[in-house]
Amino acid sequence: MYVLSAIVSLTLLGLTLGFLLGIAARYLKVESSPIVDELESLLPGSQCGQCGFPGCRPAAEALAEGKAAATICPPGGSALAEQIAALLGLDLDLSEVKEPELLVARVSEATCTGCTRCFKVCPTDAIVGAPKQIHAVVADACIGCKKCVDVCPTECLQMHPIEVTLRNWRWTKPVLPEARSAVC
Amino acid sequence: MLSFFSNPRIRGGIHAEEHKAATATQAIVNNFPLPEKLYIPLQQHVGKPAEPLIKVGEKVLKGQLLAYSQGMISAPVHAPSSGVILDVNDYPAPHPSALPIRMIVLETDGNDEWIERHTVADPFQLTPEDISLRVGAAGIVGLGGATFPTAVKLNMGRENHIDTLIINGAECEPYLSCDDRLMQERAGQIIDGVRLMLHGMETENAVVAIEDNKPGAYLAMQAAALPYPRIKVIQIPTRYPMGWDRQLIRYVTGKEVPVGCRSSEIGVTIHNVGTAHAVHKAIRLGQPLVSRVITVSGGAVAHPMNVEVPLGTLISELFKFCKVDSNQTARIIMGGPMMGDSLPHTGLPTVKATSGILALTQNELKNTDEQPCIRCASCVSVCPAGLRPLDMANNIRINQLDVAVDLGLKDCISCGCCSYICPSNIPLVQYFKYASGEVAARQQAQHKSEQTKRLIDARNARMERIARQQREEEQARLAAKAERERQKAEQEALA
Numbered sequence: 001m002y003v004l005s006a007i008v009s010l011t012l013l014g015l016t017l018g019f020l021l022g023i024a025a026r027y028l029k030v031e032s033s034p035i036v037d038e039l040e041s042l043l044p045g046s047q048c049g050q051c052g053f054p055g056c057r058p059a060a061e062a063l064a065e066g067k068a069a070a071t072i073c074p075p076g077g078s079a080l081a082e083q084i085a086a087l088l089g090l091d092l093d094l095s096e097v098k099e100p101e102l103l104v105a106r107v108s109e110a111t112c113t114g115c116t117r118c119f120k121v122c123p124t125d126a127i128v129g130a131p132k133q134i135h136a137v138v139a140d141a142c143i144g145c146k147k148c149v150d151v152c153p154t155e156c157l158q159m160h161p162i163e164v165t166l167r168n169w170r171w172t173k174p175v176l177p178e179a180r181s182a183v184c
Numbered sequence: 185m186l187s188f189f190s191n192p193r194i195r196g197g198i199h200a201e202e203h204k205a206a207t208a209t210q211a212i213v214n215n216f217p218l219p220e221k222l223y224i225p226l227q228q229h230v231g232k233p234a235e236p237l238i239k240v241g242e243k244v245l246k247g248q249l250l251a252y253s254q255g256m257i258s259a260p261v262h263a264p265s266s267g268v269i270l271d272v273n274d275y276p277a278p279h280p281s282a283l284p285i286r287m288i289v290l291e292t293d294g295n296d297e298w299i300e301r302h303t304v305a306d307p308f309q310l311t312p313e314d315i316s317l318r319v320g321a322a323g324i325v326g327l328g329g330a331t332f333p334t335a336v337k338l339n340m341g342r343e344n345h346i347d348t349l350i351i352n353g354a355e356c357e358p359y360l361s362c363d364d365r366l367m368q369e370r371a372g373q374i375i376d377g378v379r380l381m382l383h384g385m386e387t388e389n390a391v392v393a394i395e396d397n398k399p400g401a402y403l404a405m406q407a408a409a410l411p412y413p414r415i416k417v418i419q420i421p422t423r424y425p426m427g428w429d430r431q432l433i434r435y436v437t438g439k440e441v442p443v444g445c446r447s448s449e450i451g452v453t454i455h456n457v458g459t460a461h462a463v464h465k466a467i468r469l470g471q472p473l474v475s476r477v478i479t480v481s482g483g484a485v486a487h488p489m490n491v492e493v494p495l496g497t498l499i500s501e502l503f504k505f506c507k508v509d510s511n512q513t514a515r516i517i518m519g520g521p522m523m524g525d526s527l528p529h530t531g532l533p534t535v536k537a538t539s540g541i542l543a544l545t546q547n548e549l550k551n552t553d554e555q556p557c558i559r560c561a562s563c564v565s566v567c568p569a570g571l572r573p574l575d576m577a578n579n580i581r582i583n584q585l586d587v588a589v590d591l592g593l594k595d596c597i598s599c600g601c602c603s604y605i606c607p608s609n610i611p612l613v614q615y616f617k618y619a620s621g622e623v624a625a626r627q628q629a630q631h632k633s634e635q636t637k638r639l640i641d642a643r644n645a646r647m648e649r650i651a652r653q654q655r656e657e658e659q660a661r662l663a664a665k666a667e668r669e670r671q672k673a674e675q676e677a678l679a
Binding site: 044046 | 277279281283285553554555580581583585586611614615617618621622624625626629630632633635636637639640642643
């Protein structure tokens with residue numbers, strides 16, 4: 001008898017909870033596909049907005065729906081475009097993709113007033129300094145988002161191309177000779 | 185019959201015009217006038233740059249330690265002559281880009297005065313560890329061009345219980361003959377260096393492999409090695425790139441070094457003949473590596489020769505001594521014509537890796553008039569690494585670097601055989617060098633984006649923590665205020 005009541009009560013409990021879970025799944029559903037999460041993890045996550053979307057998450061959603069091309073992210077360059085194309089199974093023509101020009105912020109010591117506005121907005125903590133002390137940019141951590149340039153009151157923060165050293169010097173790609181007209 | 189079915193011992197390769205006769209028949213020139221200034225880069229080896237321990241204005245003697253090695257894989261730098269330190273600063277590097285690297289500038293005093301040298305009566309009484317220590321302290325690196333610190337390689341050999349030491353006397357690059365002359369003139373010293381290396385690695389057997397276009401060197405080395413049955417001198421066919429370590433190992437031992445492995449993992453280590461000579465000088469005479477023999481050759485050189493120069497000598501000084509016609513010089517190359525680097529000007533120093541400096545005329549350069557690929561597959565048949573250069577180049581052209589990596593881009597050794605043989609003059613090696621750099625850059629970019637995510641997360645966590653702390657402080661302040669007011673009200677009520 002005890003056994004029977006245990007079976008009945010547990011079955012009822014299971015059915016009730018299952019029903020509640022079913023209702024919750026229907027009414028409290030979060031609209032998110034796993035592919036969007038995967039795409040978002042590929043994107044830089046600096047929310048720079050250069051793609052025309054308000055951030056990396058909306059850009060990932062547009063990619064997942066097929067509304068944006070794999071080459072959407074300018075800071076990511078062709079490396080990111082290749083990863084996105086591989087994930088979504090797209091054909092990709094990279095010959096038109098421009099590699100992003102890498103820029104880093106640099107503080108001009110002559111005009112920096114030590115106002116601390118720039119390092120408050122830096123998303124990667126790449127600017128170091130203290131009130132009324134000249135600030136400096138850690139170039140390796142700078143992602144070139146230009147947020148500091150916008151808030152600097154004296155325009156002492158400017159974007160500069162990354163300095164070429166023996167460490168990051170690379171061979172250039174051979175240039176194809178112009179297609180010659182067939183002379184026979 | 186079995187050998188008919190087994191893998192060929194030499195894969196791919198080319199036979200280019202040698203151009204060695206101009207320098208291989210003359211003795212090494214020893215009377216190079218001491219330059220007034222020497223430019224000594226702090227990094228002349230694979231690994232971390234050396235750290236200077238001298239001050240500007242200090243007087244140094246020849247062979248004195250200028251910069252010490254830091255880290256596991258590094259090598260020290262010594263003064264190539266006596267004089268005064270003028271500067272420690274950035275100067276153009278001997279590299280195709282001529283970008284600046286840190287160098288020590290030494291103004292020589294003309295005395296060439298040696299520091300006190302410590303020699304040992306019988307180096308074979310030393311422990312093997314002591315041999316590597318002395319080799320490391322002498323700043324010796326692989327002089328064939330790879331510039332890997334020799335002491336590290338000796339230690340690796342000892343740890344991996346190497347059974348064969350191969351001494352690379354192939355010198356397969358055209359024009360170069362510095363190793364050839366060294367073997368002809370200083371065979372006894374090289375063999376002594378080989379014996380010291382064997383002792384340092386606790387290895388039994390050594391094989392000296394010399395290409396069969398150097399009969400003089402072969403005879404001299406064989407005579408010098410005669411008293412030592414552990415050292416075998418053999419002739420190998422003349423075929424570029426015979427001096428590539430894996431090709432040489434395959435030919436000499438019949439073993440193939442697996443992809444991604446070091447040669448020491450199959451029980452073989454390779455050292456260059458120049459390195460063996462430097463080891464002899466370091467242990468027997470106590471001399472660190474401060475000079476080397478360099479081949480100066482090419483069509484624009486009036487007196488081509490092999491000359492022993494102090495490290496840090498500017499190429500312009502070498503060219504003045506060898507009477508190079510600058511009007512005829514179409515290209516300056518450091519190293520051999522196949523794998524060497526083209527340099528933009530002559531104001532660059534010679535380093536430990538410099539085996540030759542070539543001044544080539546326009547006639548000696550390859551026609552670079554590129555034409556479409558005709559899919560003749562000549563590049564496939566000459567590739568010593570067994571790759572398909574034409575497919576790799578086509579994929580790199582349309583930026584499909586991942587496909588090129590799948591086809592074996594990372595196994596390309598940039599030997600230049602494919603570019604040399606291509607009837608359409610396609611710059612295949614340049615494609616592969618570009619692609620290798622680009623792949624490395626993408627890996628760095630990937631690494632940076634991971635690092636960026638970490639930094640952003642850390643910042644967000646910190647901001648949240650600060651906001652929470654502020655909230656808690658605010659609440660504590662409000663609570664304290666309420667408490668104060670309550671006490672005040674109680675006191676008023678009592679009064």
